[in-house]
Amino acid sequence: MACTHSLASGMGGVRTAGDLVARMEMSRSMKIEKAKEYVANKLKVSVHDLSDSTVMTRVREELGLGCVAQLPGRPKGIEAKFNIAKVLGIEINSVNKFKKKAGMFVPSTV
């Protein structure tokens, strides 16, 4: 069922920019159109590109945002989330927790 929804109306997660748009709905309560515009501006792509896996795989690789393929030497997992937080200009809880545990700089809100 989840797969059918994903194919029928979903953005596609890390295949495209689905997780990034989701983060803006989740962190800033942005409605879908505003969330897409925000992410498109930050990535310097068109809103239409956000759901295009060809364009977004290249963009994600260039910006180190992680993607479906686990390429050697490229950011994965929490490493990619460090870059996502920076590119989108948002706080990601698990990234802040990582910084705190590793003795790195942590925003005062954590």
Added chain:
Amino acid sequence: MGKILQRFGDGYLHEMTDAELERDIEEGTKDAAKRAKVPPLSEDEIKHLFDIYSFPRRFVSVEPGNEVVLSHDGGTLKLNVGVSGGAGHGLDIGRRLCTEIYERLLGSDTMDFGHVDYSFKPAKNILADEQEDMEQTLLSTIIPIYYGAMPNLGAYTQPDGPFPNPMELLTEGKIEEAKAACEEIVEAATRDMVYIASGMYEAGADGVNFDTTGAFGDADFLAALQASEILRKKHPGIFIEMGMAGEFILGIHGGLTYDGVRLAGLYPHQQVKLAEKAGVNIFGPVVNTNTRRSCAWNMARVLTFVKPCVENAEIPVHPNMGMGVGGSPLTPIIAIDAVSRGSTAVVEIARADGL
């Protein structure tokens, strides 16, 4: 007049004429409009819905550019054991691998991570285990992950819980005792939800999903609203999703209020405003499926309830679209013709922000 196969709420296909399909859609929207006192679908919206349900292909999808993001309930549990032993795929894998599969194989935008019972109360004793599993999963994944569970206030009633069962008290005519039990259960459930959600947020989770809110009527809804309000103050950055149990808040207590609004009897377009006040980020309205009517009739009701909810909301709205809700048949494995049509209709006609 040509006949077309239409999926019904019980999951089976039945032949219908074009006229019968159109009549079903009109009856569905009128039914919902009357109940919630909201406008029925317009002629253009009815035509759009008719086109989606009469399209003679197995699979229907949104037009490019109309894609939305998907949130989950139960999420990882559906690949291994299922929720309380139901609907699991039986894979011998943990939630971390489940999340990685959803992320890299199934194109999920987000993931819900919950205890096998999928209720807050039983998770209390194993919070440390839940936190450890969440921490490991967050290291190896990219998509947002939130802890999901149901308020499930029924779990607080005797013999499973400490409080008298308001349902039983009501049948005995003990109205005041039933109300008092409801109020005590709300207090205990609110405390548990805040405890678990705080613990998982402190473990690094993006937030929490209060799933199937309202299953125990107005008491359930009040507990989730209060927990959301407390969590928003305690952790300003926490993500909170609230998914509902049905289109209508049952008055188990009958007199409970939040922010001066009586909860019993509220429909989705009214529920969402209270969720916003409580600090919820994403609201998930639910419309239950009538198994004896066509999916098109059910979807006409869904759209009529959900469209004013989306229009009335300042936060994103993700209607629940699983088995037995959101115009989907009440079957464990839902036919793709039904899922894809419902998915398309709720995004393109109700303008949902996600599912």
